[in-house]
Amino acid sequence: MDFNLTDEQKALRDMVRDFAAKEIAPRAQAFDEQGAIPKALLDQMAGLGLMGICVPSEYGGAGMDYLAYILALEEVCRASASVGLAMTVNNTLYGDPLLRFGTHEQKLSWLAPAARGERLGCYCLTEPGSGSDAMALSTTAVKDGDGYVLNGSKLFITNGAISSQAIIFATIDKSKGHKGVTAFLVDKATPGFSVGKKERKMGLLASDTCEMILENVRVRADQVLGKVGEGYKVAFSTLDAGRIGIAAQSLGIAEACLDAATAYAKRRFQFGKPIAEFQAIQWMLADMATEIEAARLLTYRAALLKAEGQGRYTREASMAKLYASEMGNRVASHAMQIYGGSGYMKDYPVERYFRDARATPLYEGTSEIQRLVIARELLKETA
Numbered sequence: 001m002d003f004n005l006t007d008e009q010k011a012l013r014d015m016v017r018d019f020a021a022k023e024i025a026p027r028a029q030a031f032d033e034q035g036a037i038p039k040a041l042l043d044q045m046a047g048l049g050l051m052g053i054c055v056p057s058e059y060g061g062a063g064m065d066y067l068a069y070i071l072a073l074e075e076v077c078r079a080s081a082s083v084g085l086a087m088t089v090n091n092t093l094y095g096d097p098l099l100r101f102g103t104h105e106q107k108l109s110w111l112a113p114a115a116r117g118e119r120l121g122c123y124c125l126t127e128p129g130s131g132s133d134a135m136a137l138s139t140t141a142v143k144d145g146d147g148y149v150l151n152g153s154k155l156f157i158t159n160g161a162i163s164s165q166a167i168i169f170a171t172i173d174k175s176k177g178h179k180g181v182t183a184f185l186v187d188k189a190t191p192g193f194s195v196g197k198k199e200r201k202m203g204l205l206a207s208d209t210c211e212m213i214l215e216n217v218r219v220r221a222d223q224v225l226g227k228v229g230e231g232y233k234v235a236f237s238t239l240d241a242g243r244i245g246i247a248a249q250s251l252g253i254a255e256a257c258l259d260a261a262t263a264y265a266k267r268r269f270q271f272g273k274p275i276a277e278f279q280a281i282q283w284m285l286a287d288m289a290t291e292i293e294a295a296r297l298l299t300y301r302a303a304l305l306k307a308e309g310q311g312r313y314t315r316e317a318s319m320a321k322l323y324a325s326e327m328g329n330r331v332a333s334h335a336m337q338i339y340g341g342s343g344y345m346k347d348y349p350v351e352r353y354f355r356d357a358r359a360t361p362l363y364e365g366t367s368e369i370q371r372l373v374i375a376r377e378l379l380k381e382t383a
């Protein structure tokens, strides 16, 4: 596997690193306190092509590969995991399934405006009664003439309030289990579709997380994404791609922790010397750096497999997500330890990194679900 980046990938990574350092990092704490990402920033990112990195130019995107996207996402998350989350939902959870399952007309109407950043998208799978067991969802789609009528509610939806369009998973027949689940493209302006409770979270405070309510929402037959009864294919293959994004988000947070902790260890003096001279601190820094490199290799490998498009990469995506998200939490904890009491205070960014990192082993499949997926794939291979 060739990890040498192309000139195009390097140029994108460097451009985004520079942009994130100037436009996002200095304001990330303020976004957190305001509980929102300024629309002007999302527009600026869209102008740089960051809202549809892998979408071909004919559909409004930057036409780059999946590793390029992962490199860009890592840099944005290094500055703000909340901003990175808005970006990854639009690019992957919303954009990727449209790219793979959408018709040409659907790509023109539903994907292109999202890739241009004019109408952001969200992905509505989780419900009050179904999280890890996603296919046990209860939102219904009842046939009505040529179309369907949707009823139900969705929980913890990222970009729920700031988006204009959504992918909604609903069942046409609950007795069919996962084979009843169907994916629908729904405009937020459709009568009966509304945003419910805005969640009050521990971290990722600038990211928008909402309940979404569907009450007799009418959709046309051409709003089915993929095939009727094959929503499970749309949902799970999208999560494979999304998990690589969460691994990149974890990497970005961990790198920010390492940068901050290294600088702090050099400038904080105790017992007459910088704490960086104590071996206990050096070992934490060494472990942090080593774990970040290991997570990076897993993440880039999964991204390359997806970019090459030569088959499934479910196991590699789950491994990257599992390891990187748990690594991010260990690294954030070390960073806080190196900062001592100051790390617990909101005057320093490590407190935010620690809270943001905690979400990564929870969403797009918990760590337990990643282990289940990895074990299932392993057992299949050795059958």
Ligand SMILES: Cc1cc2nc3c(=O)[nH]c(=O)nc-3n(C[C@H](O)[C@H](O)[C@H](O)COP(=O)(O)OP(=O)(O)OC[C@H]3O[C@@H](n4cnc5c(N)ncnc54)[C@H](O)[C@@H]3O)c2cc1C
Residues within 6 Å of the ligand: 089, 122, 123, 124, 125, 126, 130, 131, 132, 133, 155, 156, 157, 158, 159, 201, 204, 209, 359, 362, 363, 364, 365, 366, 367, 368, 369, 372
């Ligand atoms: C900040 C945030 C943003 C989110 N954004 C979105 C979004 O945009 N769209 C969306 O659809 N969802 C979103 N989610 C939902 C997220 O994907 C779910 O929270 C996640 O899948 C876990 O589901 P759950 O919360 O219902 O936990 P549960 O499924 O109830 O799990 C509870 C516990 O049981 C464990 N568990 C469950 N089943 C098993 C099993 N078979 N074996 C072992 N352990 C098991 C879990 O690992 C966990 O520890 C978001 C969540 C958060 C926190």
